[in-house]
Amino acid sequence: MRTRLPVLATATPMLLGLTIAMGTAALATPASAATPPTAPLATGPCGTVASPPDYTHVVWIWMENESYNSVIGSTQAPYINSVAAECGLATNYHNITHKSLPNYLGATSGLGYTALHPFDGDCNPGPNCQTAAKNIFGQGETWKAYEESMPAACDKANSGNYLVHHNPPPYYSTLTTCPTHDVAYSQFATDLSHNSLPAFSFITPNRVDDMHSGSIRAGDSWLAKNLTKILASPEYHSGSTVVFITWDEGEGGHKTVGEHCAANTTDVSCHVATLVISPSTQPGTRSTTLFSHYSLLATAEQLLGLPRLGSASSAASMTAAFHLRPPTRPEGGFRDRRGTGDKQGA
Numbered sequence: 001m002r003t004r005l006p007v008l009a010t011a012t013p014m015l016l017g018l019t020i021a022m023g024t025a026a027l028a029t030p031a032s033a034a035t036p037p038t039a040p041l042a043t044g045p046c047g048t049v050a051s052p053p054d055y056t057h058v059v060w061i062w063m064e065n066e067s068y069n070s071v072i073g074s075t076q077a078p079y080i081n082s083v084a085a086e087c088g089l090a091t092n093y094h095n096i097t098h099k100s101l102p103n104y105l106g107a108t109s110g111l112g113y114t115a116l117h118p119f120d121g122d123c124n125p126g127p128n129c130q131t132a133a134k135n136i137f138g139q140g141e142t143w144k145a146y147e148e149s150m151p152a153a154c155d156k157a158n159s160g161n162y163l164v165h166h167n168p169p170p171y172y173s174t175l176t177t178c179p180t181h182d183v184a185y186s187q188f189a190t191d192l193s194h195n196s197l198p199a200f201s202f203i204t205p206n207r208v209d210d211m212h213s214g215s216i217r218a219g220d221s222w223l224a225k226n227l228t229k230i231l232a233s234p235e236y237h238s239g240s241t242v243v244f245i246t247w248d249e250g251e252g253g254h255k256t257v258g259e260h261c262a263a264n265t266t267d268v269s270c271h272v273a274t275l276v277i278s279p280s281t282q283p284g285t286r287s288t289t290l291f292s293h294y295s296l297l298a299t300a301e302q303l304l305g306l307p308r309l310g311s312a313s314s315a316a317s318m319t320a321a322f323h324l325r326p327p328t329r330p331e332g333g334f335r336d337r338r339g340t341g342d343k344q345g346a
Contacts, residue, residue, distance in 0.1 A: 045083075045086060045236070046086055046087035046278060046280075046285075047279075047281065048279045049239060049280050052325055054240075055241065055278070055303045055324065057240050057241040058200050058303055059197070059241060060200075060243075061223070062166070062246060063205070063223075063245065064166070064212035065247070065248065066211050067247075067271055068268075071216060072084060072273050076217045079220045080275070083277065085283070085284060088275065089286055090273070090318065091286055092271075092290050093271070094263065094264060094265070095247070095248060095249040095292070096113075098249050098258065098261070099120060099121070099122050099249070101119045101120075102116035106293055107297055108135050109133045109309055110308070110309035112311050120257050125164065130173045132174050133310075136300060136301065136306070137175055139306045140306070142198035142199045143198050143201070144181050145201075146204070147166075147182065147184060148161075148162070150167065150185070153178075153182055154170050154182040163206075163207050166210070169181070181198075185203065192233050192235060205226075236279075242303065243275075244277070244296060246274040247274075249272065250271055253269035265290070278324055287322065291318055295316050296318070298313070302319055302325065303319065303324060
């Protein structure tokens with residue numbers, strides 16, 4: 001079991017243009033479920049608008065294999081902790097299970113534990129390792145998965161620092177546009193610079209940069225380099241984009257393949273950090289509400305007006321806790337009209 005590291009006394013000034021004092025109290029779990037501080041509009045990436053805009057772009061960045069206490073407060077992750085202080089942090093957020101693949105599939109489809117069991121071994125896509133389940137990539141909105149170090153689009157085999165079980169689209173057998181929408185991460189910079197991000201972006205760093213085989217510091221450095229580009233972009237400054245950073249699963253504790261983690265609040269291997277970054281999320285927002293990867297799916301679907309899939313239909317959404325959703329917006333029916341998404345059956 002990992003020991004919680006001391007919270008940084010002061011976060012290093014970052015490209016976000018803000019020096020943030022981070023005492024132990026700044027990252028401590030509050031008594032209330034969600035506490036958005038009342039403050040003037042911020043100059044950093046979060047809290048720059050008083051009311052939530054109509055978010056049309058949702059970006060997920062998935063990191064790997066680190067529990068909450070290994071990252072939050074760690075001296076190895078100064079950038080991550082500075083963003084946690086500047087934006088929002090879910091302090092009671094849980095992965096679904098172990099190993100990696102069922103978390104990626106559950107988070108993008110809402111599949112429950114029985115349906116996820118065949119994927120517990122992190123198998124490569126194939127006749128005995130695929131699913132026809134409905135998924136967020138096939139709900140009709142525009143989407144892309146941006147995969148660092150992937151040698152070819154929708155690649156179904158491990159290669160170098162690319163691990164296919166960190167890339168969910170190749171596992172969905174009815175997702176016919178995987179070869180065109182599951183692309184190398186280098187494409188993300190082009191889409192970002194041309195203001196042409198899809199409605200839903202799924203980003204996976206390679207096995208070193210996502211902390212799977214690399215260090216916490218390596219992952220922190222990757223985020224410092226890449227997240228700052230997103231937050232400096234016209235896409236983000238237009239008020240259209242919200243970014244979530246999470247970890248697929250934790251480490252230590254009683255970590256067991258197939259473990260039921262979504263509501264397990266006692267095993268540290270089930271407890272991961274999740275950061276929420278948006279113009280309407282007030283700096284320093286913390287939520288102690290029980291969230292999981294199913295909540296992340298529910299939140300993305302709610303923001304994009306998509307029907308909730310599987311276990312996301314009963315999961316707590318994160319929109320209220322992090323001030324993301326206009327109260328008048330109906331659920332369901334929205335599509336980003338700048339492109340054509342997939343429509344799937346089963």
